[in-house]
Every structure is written in structure tokens, then in C-alpha cells.
Amino acid sequence: MSTQYFEGVGRRKTSTARVRVYPGGNGSFVINDKPAEEFLSREEDRSRAIEPLRVVGMEKSFNITVHVNGGGITGQADAICLGMARALVKMDPELRSTLRGQGDLLTRDPREKERKKPGLKRARKAPTYTKR
Numbered sequence: 001m002s003t004q005y006f007e008g009v010g011r012r013k014t015s016t017a018r019v020r021v022y023p024g025g026n027g028s029f030v031i032n033d034k035p036a037e038e039f040l041s042r043e044e045d046r047s048r049a050i051e052p053l054r055v056v057g058m059e060k061s062f063n064i065t066v067h068v069n070g071g072g073i074t075g076q077a078d079a080i081c082l083g084m085a086r087a088l089v090k091m092d093p094e095l096r097s098t099l100r101g102q103g104d105l106l107t108r109d110p111r112e113k114e115r116k117k118p119g120l121k122r123a124r125k126a127p128t129y130t131k132r
Helices: 045-047 051-056 073-092 095-103
Strands: 006-012 015-023 029-031 062-068
Touching: 006 062, 015 073, 045 051, 045 073, 051 073, 051 095, 062 073, 073 095
Parallel strands: 029 062
Antiparallel strands: 006 015, 015 062
16 A cells, blocks of 8 residues: 555544545555445445545545544444545545535534433433323
């Protein structure tokens, strides 16, 4: 693998992904030292993770390595998607309008888990009211 790479960091909920894109590769995709098919077992999560490559039409042009931690599998897939989009923009700033326009892949999803409040069962669910 060549030593020249472009790095992007993506986050979603409590997941953080550090994505490295190596230009001129054969299309290998490794997540936490495992092949992507093994790490992301659901096809939906895999397709979400490589969506930025599909949008710019360069699916087999790069070798990609990812270190991801925190959260669940779907949140990690979304974090990988954002990190990959940011790395592609670092590599070629002219891709920004394409990634922004088709699927809005450069915007971080700000939704986080809301904290639990005292006296409630969860963040907003209250105990059942009984009159007597």
C-alpha cells in the first residue's frame, strides 16, 4: 500500500471513524483489520458506508482502511460514510459540490441520545398515571 493517503474523521451518535483513503488502489476496504463484508454484515450498512464512492463514481479506485469505535453497527456505518466523504474532499476539493448535492454526505447528523430525567422511566416516558 502506498504511503500517501487522505484522512477524514466522521462521527455519528457515539461512534467515531478515522478513514484513510489511498489513491490508486484495487478497491480493498478494511475496517478494524477485518474485511468490510465481515465487519458490516448487513448489506444496508455496507452500502451506506461506501455511498460517497458510489456518488463520485470511483468505487474501485481506492484502498480504504478504517478505525472505528463506539456506538452500534449502524452508527458506525454512518460515521464511516461521513469520514470517507471528508477524506475525498481533502483529496479533490472539486468533489465537494457533488457530495453535498447528492445525498448531503458532508453534513454530520447532530442527533444524540437524550439523557434520562429524574422521576421518568426514560428521557420522556413518564410512569403510568393512576387516579386511585
